[in-house]
Amino acid sequence: METKPNNVTKIPGSVIRRLPKYLVQAKRLRQEGIEWVSSDVLADTLALTPSTVRQDISHIDFHGISKRGYSTAGLETVLARTLGADQESVCVVIGAGNLGRALAIHEEFARQGFRICEVFDNNPAVIGKKVGRFMVQDMSELPNIVGRLKVMIGIVAVPHDAAQAVADRLVMAGVRGLLNMTTAHITVPERVALVDARIIASLRELAYAVKVNERPS
Amino acid sequence: METKPNNVTKIPGSVIRRLPKYLVQAKRLRQEGIEWVSSDVLADTLALTPSTVRQDISHIDFHGISKRGYSTAGLETVLARTLGADQESVCVVIGAGNLGRALAIHEEFARQGFRICEVFDNNPAVIGKKVGRFMVQDMSELPNIVGRLKVMIGIVAVPHDAAQAVADRLVMAGVRGLLNMTTAHITVPERVALVDARIIASLRELAYAVKVNERPS
């Protein structure tokens, strides 16, 4: 008997980056009491083609039904399981500046299953200070806490120039994935995952698009 | 005489999304006193191929020199001009929750040329309250302020369910581009640019990558 490849085979990045959008829609539709959704409707609401939707869903361990479409509840469940959204991911935030503090107290992360357990900084002036329900920890505590609380993800919210050094310490401490909130380019070993949040880059992309739209010839 | 196509032709999105990384590197190298950089070195530091770097730079109105490479100062200048990073972009933040407040006071945006001029909310309990140097404005003031201050970009930092309605009001007010900080899917007219910040989606991508790395067979 062959194993289903769906959960084992690595899903391409292009697909993985769309799955959260399907998850949001499946959840919304299910909450609205809509039980079935077709690839056509999903494609319409997300500005994709039905082909893309069906191809994407074929990567996860879930099947639609001819003539009815996809069960919204089923889709939600399987997408959540595939993405790991059915389990809490323990995170730490490094950097207790404006951005770091904001991320730490932004309730949405916890609501979405990303539990921030500590906030760190290396500035003696802020170590020990309160940030929401957190007391800012000294960076030297990082390895202890990562080990003890099984921290999976480190969120890098420090000044640009400190980003790589902080990333190195997170990797050393045993974190498995990094979210880079800075504009710096960070390098990590292959066993560690890295995603750039690209907020400034997204704003630049917008500024460029606005400029190009201005003279549409 | 033919016009240079570089500033006129629209640069593909895949390329535009890499240009901010080149800009960061060019600036860093220039500040370190390094005057020239080759496509090989840039590729190495950014985990790209030299071919990709040369192809990307060929989209902007700038040329390297055989045997020396690219002038870091020249590259910085032209990239900044191409992306619009040499000019201030006026932004508003909608939503004075934790995330909105944080974005409003995060100095990095201003430092990168994204000047936030006002923060809005529709909750009477927060309207008129101070957020850093801002006083939270009533949403009804949006059209006035967008018109008067020539606001280019609206940053949508409201709860998920309010995202589309807020986007509609920003578009109506005359904003030219939207940065969507929520997980909602937003639809805008073609003349308006939209970029998803995808912070939660990035964390999901990370959680998935961590899970897949765990059993690497």
Add this chain to the structure above:
DNA sequence: TAGATTGTTAATCGATTAACAATC
């Protein structure tokens, strides 16, 4: 049953990479 909709194969499109002539 007839028709709607999936799942999948094949075709197209676009992005990345390789190769190399031009050139400083």
Add this chain to the structure above:
DNA sequence: TAGATTGTTAATCGATTAACAATC
């Protein structure tokens, strides 16, 4: 000059879309 490095063309690779047989 000789050799390093660009700019560009051609080849490859991967992602998206189209088409359609299977099926509920």
